[in-house]
Structures are given as structure tokens and as C-alpha cells.
Amino acid sequence: MHVKQDGSKYGVGISMPRRESYEKVSGSAVYTDDMVLPGMLYGAVLGSDYAHARIKSYDTKAAKALKGVKAVITAADFDMQRCGMLIKDEHPLARDKVRYIGEPVAAVAAIDMATANLAMQLIEIEYEELDAVFDAEEAMLENAPILHEERDSYDGIVASPGLHNVASYTRCQEGELDVWETCDVIVEGVYETPAQEHMYIEPCSTIADIDPMGKVTVWSSQQSVFIPRQLTAEALGIPMTKLRFITPQVGGAFGGKCGVTNQPVTVALALAANAPVKLTYTRSDDMIMNKSRHPSRIYMRTGADSSGKLIAREAKIYFNTGAYADEGPLIGSVATFFSRGPYKIKNMNVETWCVYTNRTKAGAFRGFGVPQATFAGESQIDELAEKLNMDPFDLRMKNMVATDDKWLGGQNIDHGTLPGCLKAVYEASNLRERPKQQKLDNNKWRGIGVSTSAHVSAVLSASAVVKLNEDGTITINTGAVDIGEGADTILSQMAAETLGLHPDDITYTCTDSDTSPYNYQTAGSRTTYVVGTSVTQASVQVRNQIYKHASEMLESAESDLEILPGSFVGVKGSPDARIPFSAVAGRALNQVGGPIVGMHSWLYHNTPFDKETAMIEGFALDGGGVFCFAAQVAVVDVDKDTGKVEVVEFWSAHDVGCAINPKSVEGQIFGGVVQGLGYALFEELVWIDGQISNPSMMDYKVPGMNDVPYDIHAIILETQEKTGPFGARGVGEIPLNGVAPAICNAIASATGARVRTIPATSERVLQEILKLE
Amino acid sequence: MMETISLTINNEVHTVLIETRQTLLSVLRDKLFLCGTKNGCNHGVCGACNVLVDGKAMRACLLLAITLQEREITTIEGLSENGELSLLQKAFASHQAFQCGFCTSGMLISATALLDHDSTPSISKIRHELGGNICRCTGYVQIIDAVKSVCEGKTDCT
Ligand code: FES
Ligand code: FES
Numbered sequence: 001m002h003v004k005q006d007g008s009k010y011g012v013g014i015s016m017p018r019r020e021s022y023e024k025v026s027g028s029a030v031y032t033d034d035m036v037l038p039g040m041l042y043g044a045v046l047g048s049d050y051a052h053a054r055i056k057s058y059d060t061k062a063a064k065a066l067k068g069v070k071a072v073i074t075a076a077d078f079d080m081q082r083c084g085m086l087i088k089d090e091h092p093l094a095r096d097k098v099r100y101i102g103e104p105v106a107a108v109a110a111i112d113m114a115t116a117n118l119a120m121q122l123i124e125i126e127y128e129e130l131d132a133v134f135d136a137e138e139a140m141l142e143n144a145p146i147l148h149e150e151r152d153s154y155d156g157i158v159a160s161p162g163l164h165n166v167a168s169y170t171r172c173q174e175g176e177l178d179v180w181e182t183c184d185v186i187v188e189g190v191y192e193t194p195a196q197e198h199m200y201i202e203p204c205s206t207i208a209d210i211d212p213m214g215k216v217t218v219w220s221s222q223q224s225v226f227i228p229r230q231l232t233a234e235a236l237g238i239p240m241t242k243l244r245f246i247t248p249q250v251g252g253a254f255g256g257k258c259g260v261t262n263q264p265v266t267v268a269l270a271l272a273a274n275a276p277v278k279l280t281y282t283r284s285d286d287m288i289m290n291k292s293r294h295p296s297r298i299y300m301r302t303g304a305d306s307s308g309k310l311i312a313r314e315a316k317i318y319f320n321t322g323a324y325a326d327e328g329p330l331i332g333s334v335a336t337f338f339s340r341g342p343y344k345i346k347n348m349n350v351e352t353w354c355v356y357t358n359r360t361k362a363g364a365f366r367g368f369g370v371p372q373a374t375f376a377g378e379s380q381i382d383e384l385a386e387k388l389n390m391d392p393f394d395l396r397m398k399n400m401v402a403t404d405d406k407w408l409g410g411q412n413i414d415h416g417t418l419p420g421c422l423k424a425v426y427e428a429s430n431l432r433e434r435p436k437q438q439k440l441d442n443n444k445w446r447g448i449g450v451s452t453s454a455h456v457s458a459v460l461s462a463s464a465v466v467k468l469n470e471d472g473t474i475t476i477n478t479g480a481v482d483i484g485e486g487a488d489t490i491l492s493q494m495a496a497e498t499l500g501l502h503p504d505d506i507t508y509t510c511t512d513s514d515t516s517p518y519n520y521q522t523a524g525s526r527t528t529y530v531v532g533t534s535v536t537q538a539s540v541q542v543r544n545q546i547y548k549h550a551s552e553m554l555e556s557a558e559s560d561l562e563i564l565p566g567s568f569v570g571v572k573g574s575p576d577a578r579i580p581f582s583a584v585a586g587r588a589l590n591q592v593g594g595p596i597v598g599m600h601s602w603l604y605h606n607t608p609f610d611k612e613t614a615m616i617e618g619f620a621l622d623g624g625g626v627f628c629f630a631a632q633v634a635v636v637d638v639d640k641d642t643g644k645v646e647v648v649e650f651w652s653a654h655d656v657g658c659a660i661n662p663k664s665v666e667g668q669i670f671g672g673v674v675q676g677l678g679y680a681l682f683e684e685l686v687w688i689d690g691q692i693s694n695p696s697m698m699d700y701k702v703p704g705m706n707d708v709p710y711d712i713h714a715i716i717l718e719t720q721e722k723t724g725p726f727g728a729r730g731v732g733e734i735p736l737n738g739v740a741p742a743i744c745n746a747i748a749s750a751t752g753a754r755v756r757t758i759p760a761t762s763e764r765v766l767q768e769i770l771k772l773e
Numbered sequence: 774m775m776e777t778i779s780l781t782i783n784n785e786v787h788t789v790l791i792e793t794r795q796t797l798l799s800v801l802r803d804k805l806f807l808c809g810t811k812n813g814c815n816h817g818v819c820g821a822c823n824v825l826v827d828g829k830a831m832r833a834c835l836l837l838a839i840t841l842q843e844r845e846i847t848t849i850e851g852l853s854e855n856g857e858l859s860l861l862q863k864a865f866a867s868h869q870a871f872q873c874g875f876c877t878s879g880m881l882i883s884a885t886a887l888l889d890h891d892s893t894p895s896i897s898k899i900r901h902e903l904g905g906n907i908c909r910c911t912g913y914v915q916i917i918d919a920v921k922s923v924c925e926g927k928t929d930c931t
Binding site: 017201251485669670696702707708 | 802806808809810811812813814815816818819821848849850852853856858862863865866867868869871872873874875876877878881896899900901903904905906907908909910911912913914915916917
């Protein structure tokens with residue numbers, strides 16, 4: 001933290017307003033769909049009418065002949081190739097086969113939307129319908145129709161497990177298998193979680209513009225400029241030199257805009273029409289054509305001895321990945337990796353299948369496999385506590401991991417911050433004094449539920465360039481896309497802290513694949529840790545170069561220098577011996593040394609699994625690290641006559657190492673908790689005969705202000721992460737992970753009814769209540 | 774069918790050639806390039822397109838532009854004056870009452886309408902009145918805090 005002459009504070013640890021505050025509150029922030037280019041055409045995508053069918057032929061003549069239509073394309077026109085982040089199994093437009101209702105199969109560019117929509121009605125596609133399968137376990141049966149006949153030959157980093165319709169299979173086993181005899185209590189159950197829609201308020205949108213040399217510039221609502229460029233290049237067979245990706249403001253993403261969405265189709269339309277094209281999905285197209293969270297069915301069994309010590313857990317996790325794998329293999333691996341929860345359980349045996357079915361694909365969504373595993377695991381902790389006649393909080397305290405314990409797979413937990421999180425929610429919610437079950441008016445009952453969760457906050461590579469400008473200000477350039485979480489602001493704060501600059505003296509470059517250094521994606525709660533490290537280290541390099549020049553200019557040892565507020569460097573203890581950064585920049589540019597640029601690039605190395613203690617099979621990740629922990633408490637009221645649940649208060653404690661911008665951390669917590677509340681109580685895409693029956697905001701409910709409590713308490717703890725920038729670790733995903741089990745545990749405490757299928761709609765809750773009577 | 778109409782938007786009269794079935798949202802965004810008003814669903818559910826019509830918050834995606842010739846329309850662009858933000862806008866900035874910002878225009882319009890009619894709403898009234906504006910990012914707490922701070926006359930909380 002620094003203090004300006006006027007007393008205002010800046011740098012790390014300050015809740016400074018977002019860099020882009022003015023644009024966003026004045027309505028002037030530019031999102032992709034707000035842009036218009038001269039001569040721009042409008043795109044639309046035609047979806048398949050069948051859940052599973054062979055494409056026999058296309059007839060696009062009538063559509064092409066319509067006045068105002070400039071391009072009609074199918075996979076055949078472009079020789080589109082399969083692409084995918086982990087398994088190359090998906091064409092941007094279906095080729096040879098369609099595998100779900102609504103799968104993009106043709107696209108149109110026209111002078112306006114009305115013409116584009118009319119043209120779509122004129123496209124004739126002849127299909128030969130095939131049998132379809134919609135349930136993950138049914139799809140694994142030998143007689144189920146096969147979605148990907150050529151799965152075994154697909155390229156990608158995940159090998160085929162060779163099982164019927166299985167995209168990937170993961171297993172982790174530790175300890176012994178036959179220990180169930182030694183358990184005094186065992187709980188066993190089947191847990192089901194829904195396909196949750198991301199429902200970012202900005203539907204996917206892309207604009208592609210083509211220059212006379214054939215280079216295509218792409219503006220899109222996306223979570224990276226690099227991954228979509230790579231996948232577009234692969235799908236269309238275009239070299240990356242012909243593709244430039246830029247990200248304007250992004251109206252929310254949550255994982256839904258990871259990988260590619262409609263960029264390849266938009267680029268193909270622009271190339272076909274030789275004109276700029278905008279393709280913005282309608283809300284229902286977005287819901288049908290873009291991914292959701294993996295729905296899961298989890299068979300889980302956990303055993304403990306009579307003292308409450310957890311002994312064994314086994315789980316079979318089925319993830320329905322829909323027609324394409326997307327990041328499913330990695331999500332399945334992560335679910336396996338987090339299936340033990342933050343507890344010491346010596347004997348573990350967990351298997352996860354990620355299975356193809358004829359539904360819209362599932363993929364990355366905040367939490368990335370952890371919410372599903374946590375729902376089952378945290379429900380079972382409470383079920384065990386009930387059988388043991390123990391307080392569920394005490395059972396957690398007894399078994400939780402702490403510093404230097406091992407995670408599933410053998411990684412060391414360097415900062416075991418869970419005990420602190422549990423104690424914090426215990427005290428803040430006054431858990432000791434609160435009745436577990438309380439009768440209110442009418443037939444309303446109040447209950448309280450606890451959950452814990454964990455996440456990692458570092459994966460893959462990033463880089464940053466920090467430049468000293470002629471006037472002594474700074475330009476930061478990273479490939480990190482701010483999807484609304486505030487990366488631009490907190491990365492600026494880190495540079496500001498390192499260089500003593502006010503964030504107003506820092507400019508942050510828009511992410512551009514041609515000019516930004518590489519960064520993987522805004523995903524995996526990794527930006528603060530991974531990109532933050534690069535920005536900080538690059539800033540340190542700039543600072544060192546400033547010191548070197550200043551030491552010669554001020555004739556003083558580098559160790560005697562310090563950075564002063566207002567972009568000055570000076571001699572410690574001599575207020576007059578100081579020079580502005582601009583003088584240093586001028587000297588570097590014109591006299592000695594050349595431009596001052598800091599550059600840092602790195603790859604986060606996961607701690608590898610311990611192959612001695614764990615049997616690991618099929619993991620799409622080679623280890624984990626930088627664990628973060630959380631504890632949550634929900635108070636709910638349940639109407640026993642109707643089954644309606646209301647969350648009345650919620651506590652969520654997180655150890656973030658160092659809160660670079662505390663208000664932004666709180667924002668992540670509030671937002672994650674409310675998305676988790678929707679997941680727990682309302683949200684579910686519903687398929688009937690392979691067709692999504694609620695593809696609109698009207699029919700798919702996300703929580704509004706009236707559906708969530710104002711009393712959500714974000715508790716921030718700060719146990720410094722030794723390796724993190726300023727001691728920070730990530731917080732983007734973890735607030736969502738444990739919300740559903742905390743709420744379902746509270747429902748059980750209020751009513752005695754255990755809901756094992758979420759969302760816990762009134763109907764499901766009531767059914768469970770009635771079973772007790 | 775095309776028709777030329779006059780719309781009064783942010784105290785300025787715009788004469789514009791529209792399709793008779795065109796919504797106000799489409800006219801604002803596609804004809805007048807007032808793109809601060811957002812399209813989140815186009816079906817009247819999310820509130821991202823909210824504008825003030827004679828001081829009342831309404832869904833621009835559900836209004837036919839042609840029916841609004843005698844009305845006063847205010848969009849997000851009209852909440853600030855000569856670049857100077859309103860108190861509510863400033864409070865949204867200082868409370869970080871947005872993340873991605875896509876719901877923010879509509880949220881600010883609804884909150885402006887609320888405070889115009891009741892300068893000291895209770896939290897439950899705020900939750901009720903803004904209940905039709907969906908935000909997928911913030912969890913709403915900081916939005917409520919921002920609105921409250923304006924009622925209480927303090928917008929700076931940094
Ligand atoms: S766009 Fe009008 S309510 Fe959603
Ligand atoms: S700030 Fe993203 S939807 Fe509200």
C-alpha cells in the first residue's frame with residue numbers, strides 16, 4: 001500500500017474502484033455486439049432438428065439465391081476439421097453426422113438479420129435419423145448407439161479408454177480396497193446434479209473482419225485470445241498469421257466462453273462472404289448451442305469408525321458430457337481429484353467416466369467438477385454425523401486436512417488454511433448457540449448446514465510485458481482477459497505496488513493475440529496467482545532498471561535508492577536528491593541502455609502425483625498445487641407444507657492469502673455464493689426426448705435479488721501464500737463449490753429430509769419430507 | 774413496412790426511419806447507436822434493456838418504438854450530464870456494484886426510477902423493486918449497498 005500526498009491510498013490491499021468503472025456505469029463500455037463495421041453483414045446459425053442423424057445431403061441453392069444473402073456455408077464448403085481442447089472431436093459445423101438437437105449445421109451471412117433468418121428457412125438438409133441416447137450410464141451399455149465411431153483415432157491429449165461412448169475415464173486409488181469390514185458406520189447414496197446454464201447476461205458474440213491480404217481480425221466475447229485463435233486455426237486450416245483475436249469488454253463468462261464458441265463459424269462466414277460479419281447468438285441459441293455444467297450421477301459410499309475417524313470412501317462418478325468432450329476429461333479428472341474433499345481418508349477408490357450422449361455438450365463452468373464431487377462428499381459427511389450422533393461441525397474438524405497433510409494423490413498441502421476458515425464461520429455464525437432445528441410460524445422450520453470445500457488456483461502458463469513510457473508512466477500488457485472479475489484492476493494494483501505508481505499512471509493494454517504475450521485462459525482461479533506473478537516480476541525488472549539508471553544519475557548506490565510516490569526515484573533520507581521516472585526513461589531512450597522493458601514468462605509446474613502411494617489412471621492433469629480452502633454455513637427456512645426453501649443467511653470464509661482488492665474478493669464470494677444458491681435450488685436445463693425444453697430466461701430461472709438473502713457474509717482470511725504474488729492465491733471458483741451441500745445439509749437439519757438430487761426444488765424437498773411421514 | 778418517427782431520448786429529438794414492428798431496443802442500438810442499453814434476452818426477462826419512459830423503468834425489448842412518439846425516454850447515456858456521473862452511478866463505481874457490467878445499465882435505470890419515487894427505500898423494497906433485473910456476477914449485495922449509500926447520502930466508501 002502507498003499513500004499519496006493528498007492522503008489517498010493505492011496499491012495492494014486497497015479496494016480501489018475498477019479501472020473500467022466509468023465506462024461500465026455510464027453505458028459507454030464497448031462489448032462485441034456494440035460494434036459496427038462498415039459493410040458489416042449479420043450471421044445466423046441453423047441448428048439440427050435431430051438428436052442423432054447422418055447428414056445425407058445439403059441444398060443451399062434457394063437460400064443463396066435470396067436477395068441480400070452473401071454467404072451460406074456448411075462443413076462441406078470449408079473442409080472443416082475437428083477441433084477441441086482435449087479431444088479433437090467437434091466440427092464448428094456438423095460434418096457427416098449431427099449429435100444433438102440444435103447442433104450448428106449451416107450458417108448464413110446476409111445484409112440484415114431478417115434476411116439471414118429467412119435464408120435459414122430455405123436451407124434443405126436431408127438426414128437419416130439414428131437411434132439416440134441421452135443418459136450417461138445408458139450410453140455405456142453395449143447396445144447403445146455409438147456417437148463417435150472414430151473416437152479411438154481422434155487426436156488430442158486424452159487417449160481413448162476404449163469403452164462404449166466413453167470420452168475419458170479417470171481412476172485414483174489409495175490405501176486398501178477391502179476395509180469396509182473395519183468401518184463401524186457406513187453411508188451410501190446416489191447423488192445427482194443438474195446441467196447448470198452459465199447464463200452470462202451477454203450472449204456469445206463475434207465479429208470477424210477480413211483485410212485485403214486475407215488476414216481476419218476477430219473481436220469476440222471470450223476468455224482468452226489464444227485458445228480460440230488456436231482452435232479456429234485448427235478447425236479452418238488457417239495459419240495463425242492470418243488470424244488476430246481481440247477481446248472487447250466481456251459480459252460474463254464463468255467458463256462458458258472458454259475454448260471456442262462461435263468464432264470459427266463467424267470467421268468462415270467472413271471468408272466466404274469476403275466481408276465483415278457479426279454473429280450474436282439469441283439467448284435460446286446460446287443456451288442450446290453452447291455448453292452447460294456437466295450433469296452428474298455419483299454413487300458414493302463413506303465409512304468411519306465409531307469415534308468419527310473417516311476410514312474409506314469409494315465413488316463412481318458419471319459425467320454426461322453431451323455430444324462433445326470439450327474440457328470434460330479434465331473436469332472429470334478434477335472431480336476425481338477433489339472427491340475426497342479436504343479430509344484425511346486413508347482408503348480411497350474413485351472412478352470417473354465422462355460419457356458422450358446426444359445432448360448439448362457440457363464443459364467448463366466455475367468450479368470445474370468440484371461442485372459435483374463436493375455435493376456428494378459434503379452431504380455424506382452430514383449423513384455420517386447423523387449416524388454417529390456427532391455434530392457435523394465436529395466431524396469436519398476431526399478429519400480435516402491441515403498444513404503438511406497430503407492431498408489425494410500425495411501432494412503436500414503447504415498452506416492448510418481450512419481450520420481457520422471453519423473456525424471463522426463457526427464464530428461469525430454463532431454456530432454453538434444456534435439450534436439445529438427450530439420451529440417457526442405455520443409449518444415453517446429453520447435449519448443450519450455447514451460445508452467445506454477446496455480448489456486449486458494455479459495452472460499452466462502466462463507472461464507479461466511491463467514498459468516504462470517516455471513520460472514516466474507504465475504500460476502493462478498481458479494476455480489476461482478480464483471477464484468481469486477485475487483482473488485489469490488487480491494486476492494494475494500489483495504493478496502499482498511494485499513501482500510506487502498510482503494506478504492512474506498505468507495503462508492496461510487490451511488483449512490482442514498479435515501483440516499480447518501468451519496467457520492460457522481466464523480460468524482455473526489462476527489469474528491472480530499465475531498472471532499476477534508475471535506482472536509483478538516484470539515490474540520488478542523495470543524497477544531494477546530504474547534503480548540502475550538512477551544510481552548513475554544520482555551518483556548513489558542502488559541500495560540507497562527508493563521509489564517515491566508520484567513516479568520519482570530518490571536517495572533514502574535525502575528529500576532533494578530525486579529524479580522523475582520520465583528523466584530515467586529519457587536517459588534510457590536517448591543516452592544509455594535502450595528502452596526500459598520488463599518481461600516475465602513462466603509455466604506453473606504442478607506438484608506431481610506420488611505414484612508410490614496412489615494408483616492414478618487416465619488423469620488429464622499431472623498433479624495439483626496451490627490449494628485454497630473455504631468453509632460455508634447456510635441458514636434456511638423450509639415450509640414443510642410446500643417444500644419451499646428460503647436461504648435466510650449465509651457465511652462464506654475464504655483464505656485468499658492476500659486480498660489485493662478486498663471489495664473485489666468480496667464480489668467474487670457474493671457472486672459465487674449466489675450462483676451456487678441457484679445451482680442448489682432452481683437451476684436445471686431439462687431435456688425431453690433430446691430437446692432442451694427450457695431454453696429461455698423465462699423458463700430457466702436464475703436467482704434474482706428477491707430470491708437471495710442480503711445477509712451473505714464474506715469472510716476474508718489472509719494466510720500469506722509463500723509463492724504467490726504479494727502472498728495471494730485465487731478465489732474465483734471456490735465460493736460456489738460448497739453452497740449446494742451447505743443448503744441441503746441445512747434442509748436436512750430443518751426437516752430431517754435428505755435431498756440427494758439438486759436443484760432442491762419445492763417438489764423434490766416435499767417428496768423427501770413426505771417419505772419421512 | 775417502414776415509417777419515419779420522432780423519439781425524444783435524453784432530451785433530444787431524434788427523427789428516424791424504422792420498421793413499424795421494430796422494438797425500442799433495436800432502434801436504440803441499431804439505428805441510433807445508443808448501445809449502453811443491452812440485449813440480454815430480448816424477451817422481457819433480464820432487465821438489461823431497461824430504459825425510463827416518462828420516468829418509469831420499462832423493458833425496451835418489449836416496447837414498439839412507434840408507440841413512443843409522445844413520450845420522454847431516458848437511457849443510461851442520459852443518466853450522466855456532460856460526462857458527470859449521477860450519485861447513483863458514482864456509488865456503483867465506489868461499491869463495485871458490477872463486475873462484467875452487462876446488467877449495469879438496466880440496473881442503474883431501475884435504481885434511478887426507484888429513488889425518484891422513494892428516496893429512502895428499505896432493503897426489502899430495494900430487493901423487490903430491483904428484483905426484475907438479473908445480475909449473474911455480483912450476488913447483488915454490493916448493488917444493494919450502493920443504492921443504500923445514496924439514500925444515506927454517502928457514496929464514497931473506498
Ligand atoms: S433484453 Fe429486455 S428484458 Fe432482457
Ligand atoms: S455485473 Fe455481470 S451481470 Fe451484473
